Amino acid sequence: MITVRTAAVITTLIAIAAPGHAVQVTDTSARSSPSRIARAWTLEDIVTVPQVADLILSRDEKSALYISRRADISKDAAISTLHLVDLGSKSDTVLLKAAWIDRLRSIPGSSDWSVLTDVGHGIQLYRIDRRGVMKPIACNNEIVPTGNADGVVGDLLARQPLRSGILSYDWSPDGKLLWYSVLRAEKLRPAVLRDDAVALAAARPRALSGVEVDFHVRFQDGRDVSVLTRPTSDRIARYLNGNPRWNGSAFTFFAEEVRPDGASQFIAFRWDADRQLPVRQDGPPQDPHSIQSLGPHGGRLDTAGFAGERALEETMPDGKVYSYGKVAFLVGDARSAGSWRSADGSLALIGTRAIDHPAYGLQLVDARRSKALVVSGSVTKCDFSETLDIGVCVREAITRSPELVLVTPRRKRAVHRLISLSPDHDRIAPLRAEAQTWRNRLGYSATGFVVYPRNYVEGVRYPAIVVTHGSDADERFAHEEFQWNYPVQVFAEKGYVVILMNDPSPSQSAKLMAAYDEWGGAEGRVKPEEVQRLVWLNGVYSFEDAVGDMVSRGLADPVRVGIAGYSRGSQMVNVTMTQSGAFRAASSGDGGFLEPSVYPESTRTYTAIFGGSPYSLDNLKRYQRLSPSLRAGSASGPILQQMAAPLSGAIELFKALRKSSIPAQITLYPGETPTAYETHVFHIPSNRLAAMQENLAWFDFWLRGTETSDPAYADQYARWRKMGEPNRNRHTRLPQ
Amino acid sequence: MITVRTAAVITTLIAIAAPGHAVQVTDTSARSSPSRIARAWTLEDIVTVPQVADLILSRDEKSALYISRRADISKDAAISTLHLVDLGSKSDTVLLKAAWIDRLRSIPGSSDWSVLTDVGHGIQLYRIDRRGVMKPIACNNEIVPTGNADGVVGDLLARQPLRSGILSYDWSPDGKLLWYSVLRAEKLRPAVLRDDAVALAAARPRALSGVEVDFHVRFQDGRDVSVLTRPTSDRIARYLNGNPRWNGSAFTFFAEEVRPDGASQFIAFRWDADRQLPVRQDGPPQDPHSIQSLGPHGGRLDTAGFAGERALEETMPDGKVYSYGKVAFLVGDARSAGSWRSADGSLALIGTRAIDHPAYGLQLVDARRSKALVVSGSVTKCDFSETLDIGVCVREAITRSPELVLVTPRRKRAVHRLISLSPDHDRIAPLRAEAQTWRNRLGYSATGFVVYPRNYVEGVRYPAIVVTHGSDADERFAHEEFQWNYPVQVFAEKGYVVILMNDPSPSQSAKLMAAYDEWGGAEGRVKPEEVQRLVWLNGVYSFEDAVGDMVSRGLADPVRVGIAGYSRGSQMVNVTMTQSGAFRAASSGDGGFLEPSVYPESTRTYTAIFGGSPYSLDNLKRYQRLSPSLRAGSASGPILQQMAAPLSGAIELFKALRKSSIPAQITLYPGETPTAYETHVFHIPSNRLAAMQENLAWFDFWLRGTETSDPAYADQYARWRKMGEPNRNRHTRLPQ
Secondary structure: OOOOEEEEEEOOOOOOOOOEEEHHHOOOOOOOOOOOOOOOHHHHHHHHOOOOEEEEEEOOOOOEEEEEEEEEOOOOOOEEEEEEEEOOOEEEEEEEEEEOEEEEEOOOOOOEEEEEEEEOEEEEEEEEEEEEEEEEOOOOOOOOOEOEEOOOOOOOOOOOOEEEOOEEEEOOOOOOOOEEEEEOOOOOOOOOEHHHHHHHHHHOOOOOEEEEEEEEEOOOOEEEEEHHHHEEOOOHHHHOOOOOOEEEEEEEEEEEEOOOOEEEEEEEEEEEEEEEEEEEEEOOOOOOOOOOOOOOOOOEEEEEHHHOOOOOEOOOOOEEEEEEEEOEEEEEEOOOOEEEOOOOOEEEEEEEEEOOOOEEEEEEOOOOOOOEOOOOEEEEEEEEEEOOOOEEEEEEEEOOEEEHHHHHHHHOOOOOEEEEEEHHHHHHHHOOEEEEHHHHHHOOOOEEEOOOOOOOOOOOOEEEEEOOOOOOOOOOOOHHHOOOOOHHHHHHHOOOOEEOOOOOOOOHHHHHHHHHHHHHOOOOOOOOOHEEEEEEHHHHHHHHHHHHHHOOOOEEEEEEEEEEOOOHHHHHHHHHHHHHHOOOOOOOOOOOOOOHHHHHOOHHHHHHHHHHOOOHHHHHHHHHHOOOHHHHHHHOOEEEEEEEEOOOOHHHHHHHHHHHHEEEEHHHHHHHOOEOOOOOOOOHHHHHHHHHHHHHHHHHHHHHOOOOOOHHHHHHHHHHHHOOOOOOOOOOOOOO | OOOOOOOOOOEEOOOOHHHEEOOOOOOOOOOOOOOEEEEEOOOOHHHHHOEEEEEEEEEOOEEEEEEEEEEEOOOEEEEEEEEEOOOOOOOOOOOOOOOEEEEEEOOOOOOOOEEEEEEOEEEEEEEOOOEEEEEEEEEEOOOOOOOEEEOOOOOOOOOOOOEOOOOOOEEEEOOOOEEEEEEEEEEOOOOEEEEEEHHHHHHHHOOOOOEEEEEEEEOOOOOEEEEEOOOOOHHHHHHHOOEEHHHEEEEEEEEEEOOOOOEEEEEEEEEOOOOOEEEEEEOOOOOOOOOOOEEOOOEEEEEEEEEHHHHEEEEEOOOEEEEEEEEEEEOOOOOOEEEEEOOOOOOOEEEEEOOOOOOOEEEEEEOOOOEEEEOOOOOEEEEEEOOOOOOOEEEEEEEEEEEEEEOOOOOOOOOOEEEEEEEEHHOOOOOOOOEEEHHHHHOOOOEEEEEEOOOOOOOOEEEEEEOOOOOOOOOOOHHHHHHHHOOOHHHHHHOOOEEEEEOOOHHHHHHHHHHHHHHHHHOOOOOOHHHHHHHHHHHHHHHHHHHHHHHOOEEEEEEEEEEEEOOHHHHHHHHHHHHOOOOEEEEOOOOOOOOHHHHHHHHHHHHHHHOOOOOOOHHHHHHHHHHHHHHHHOOOOOOEEOOOOOOOOHHHHHHHHOOOOOOOOEEEOOOOOOOOOOOOOOOOOHHHHHHHHHHHHHHHHHHHHOOOHHHHHHHHHHHHHHHOOHHHHHHHOOOO
């Protein structure tokens, strides 16, 4: 038996002057004391923005507990901390600090909590009390390493290498059952592979073993029974613990069945308490992913309709619909706060994502009407009491660092600030950011934010950088999933106008939605040319129009505009650079989609976009219309590609750019070991710092013609100078 | 210090009846005693054919020593044995048995020998005497694992995983210097990669470290000096120990310098004995690969001219040429026996490869004329005394297992059989094989052999299989580099006519040679269409014509003809199956060349063949003319692909065949561990057995409609039956 006692450390929030470039406070928000010294953003600030991984209200409603994850630069790794906040005294106590903490729950019938954490024995399930004393609840010594490396089990969700003992767990609400899962790695043996397995062997890291998920039930008397094994293809088992839905100690849970042709369906199991085993349910398949938002009438809350016609509706099991009128938000977004219904059924709370000014809110719904609860910034994590009388939430905004707030939905003044979740970031003088929507020549709108250069002077034209990543330019604080290795805040400190832009949202039009659906499903309902136009060229027009707007408003210098984005953003950057003349430099992150070599791994999506394989003459003409590598000669400026893995499409683009004498660099950032890769969203702090530094230098060099004097970068500049001439406006003096 | 004593085992050649299907002797060769029971070929016989890796004549001319390598089926691995043969008593003593023995030399000024071997301490250099007593000469404890696996250093030549201590060595002829090399693995550290290094990271197994080669000189007084380090790109250092050329204890050696653009040149170093260091030589680059065949006049012996105009010439350093008249062989072939010149300069011996009937011979050259020394079968390894009065050779033929022969070049009867090198294989009744040359419709000739079915009955038409692999259908015994996993001998036992065929040799025509040169060098001198026609379609015509000949002679049944080949052979198989209608089933081994997805790794060769990237409309039309996957719908029969690695081109072809409803299977055979691959020429005996079994079953099923009754293969036949109908002539009765 393992007992771990962690030193209970009281975090005292002392306002000391932090190192860095100190500037006068320009923040006029209520939080900011006028006497405090504010400072400018550094790259280290961006790397160390914390994320709240989990948040609960204690059962006695006197405390909140949360898991915070952030980079520890000195350890060059992420660390997790488990905090206990006294709602009365507002003291914040660190109960546990570890490489990984996850899945915080109240233990039913107890004042203690349970968490998954690795304190040296792999990730196991522990009980922890308010003094920080830990005792193991469930341990599995058959540790399975997971991550993005050779010889370990892949993990789609976690961003760092982990050692998995207990995978996940849920308590029955009455506390009589613990339902948990463990990974069981298939034993690796050399074996003859045949047909599709051979193609798979070529596409994935070698020695990546398959894995099965074993479900266990632990009874109150201590009996522990392995009740079901699910295959590696069942993502509901692998990542969602079967997503159990409880009714006392009765429950159903879900599973995914993948057919040989790759299509999958979801099935349900009922826990048979008498026979103590799961029974597969008949009936139509259900969607275990959807957030079940129940309304005051007991129906399902959702929005219906497109654009200005969107309404909030509650649909009863018999099909009857209650409408709550037109709304300007979407529900069910995984980034929103969640959904709750009071025990008496009278009240529902649903997390929302606003459309015109992308932010995450809470909507209060009673039997007659709905209203927004929180109006400024975003609410991104919450937990509420059963009555919905009281709750705790994380509130943040694009220029406001995260804070813990008390929420009393039934009271007039519903939101009360408790504590800062990142005092370090409170000391940074907020930048000026404005939400904006641009309507392009096709009539589609794209939302986003304009971040002004520090000490912006009206009438001066600044160099500008568009940053894009699908739909998450929103009211969250320096979120790494949006800004990746593009140091938006430091760009602004260094005198750039930064335009954070979303794709035109498919939710605004049935036609646009159909094009996105075609991309995902290739049903043949929308022609490839139309998919190309609506899903990619459409965004290019929005970027061009936003830049045109900035230029016509006198903010941006049209000959010093760059663009940056990773993943979906890398598609848009690569297409934009080879279709539009508006951008003079680009940084494209860890993507390679749309390049012809990727066809074998993407036959379904490529059929929607290009009609099929590039090796037919008709299809090849469609690739030549869109694939960036086939249009490399038209690139309007230098392209840097930063990679977490050596993706073939990115290498294809790099080679094509070089062949066309377009300045180009591709940089692969390493994993922890020579056999590991970085993850798609970087998890190694030194890699993030280096990649942000590289982006800064890249845009400074190509857009402004400036170089840092640090001799460590001399080789880099020598390489770049050989590639081509930086922007001819290199000598334009900028206000600093 | 390590001393190893191996039990000296006298191998007594007892003629016992071997297990297997015993048949009456049909061999009438002089070697075969009429009273001995001969038997039929088994797959195990094919797997256990030995290869002589090295052979030397002892300095006292009384013994021969050789290294034999063969599969040990019970250990499922290759084993090496070092043998001492007394030339007088003809006794064969095993001095050493190990997983690996290599590079056998006489130690100058001693009656002992030196070998590289791994007896548990990695591959080190040992002295061994005639009793088998071993002492280490040079040891390097920094062992570097090599092979075809993740995390080890790649090895282009060795077929099995090895642990390298001493890489290679040479003695100075006067014994004063030992010149040896060791591998030094680059320390593996995670590092940022940029540009071309990223493309490389995508193309190779992960964690494959780079390697440097350290050269050492060991002096007689025991001093050991590290004198030079060569980079991983220098293949002359990596695989040829710098190929030193000695003059007493003075010597020069070679190195390869690879330029950033990938082109390489060879440079020479001179050993400066005074300063005890190597000095780089100026002057034009030399070719360290060429076998230096010196003639009686002291000039370089080589052949000149094409086809019937080829002559043997000796070219003096001043350009003067002595001609020895027209010859029907090539010299300098790496598979031939080598070349020697007597100490008095009067006589030269050169290994030859005959053209019309591919066999390896020895040509004796004096100042006036040249003549063939050995006339039957092939001579594939030799060593001679300095006077050339006496030598030992390995003699073998397509139907004759290897034997050791004594060679006395100056005597009238020059060749005397000593011992069999594989008594097991002597007990097999030889099959009937006939050399043949086919001239195709383009006027080019292709050589090869027809192997008759066991118990051939004239007038009966047999199913036929063409086996091809570039140029090595020749007079060697069941050589795995030619026949790979295609069990030629067991095909014949089971009633197939087997046609072993070479490509039309480029040596027959300047035009053909130019097309091959274009393939290798892409100089733009031959059009892609012409390269396609001469290097690939040309071979297809030869195969068709050979089959047509077999049919018109009444040997082959035209509707039951298959084709098999690996590597270069796989190109020809895949092209043939998608261009010709003559073949009803095929097996294609470990290839994927010519498929469009391989372009990024083969830009130079693909430019010669297709004009460049497949993503230009003009080039794509050229790919559609030749790439097998783009012609999958035209495939004339089922294609099995057996792989040592999951090559993208092979997977591309597999998918295309399946999409066109052509029966197809791709099978990946495993390495020793989950992170290792099989090698291109398989080295794991169980894989060879399984792959041969699979080929037999594949051709039996698709050409003859027969299945083995072994229930272990029920699944396999069920899969195949689902793919399509076997040959409609399945019920034709065959003579057995």
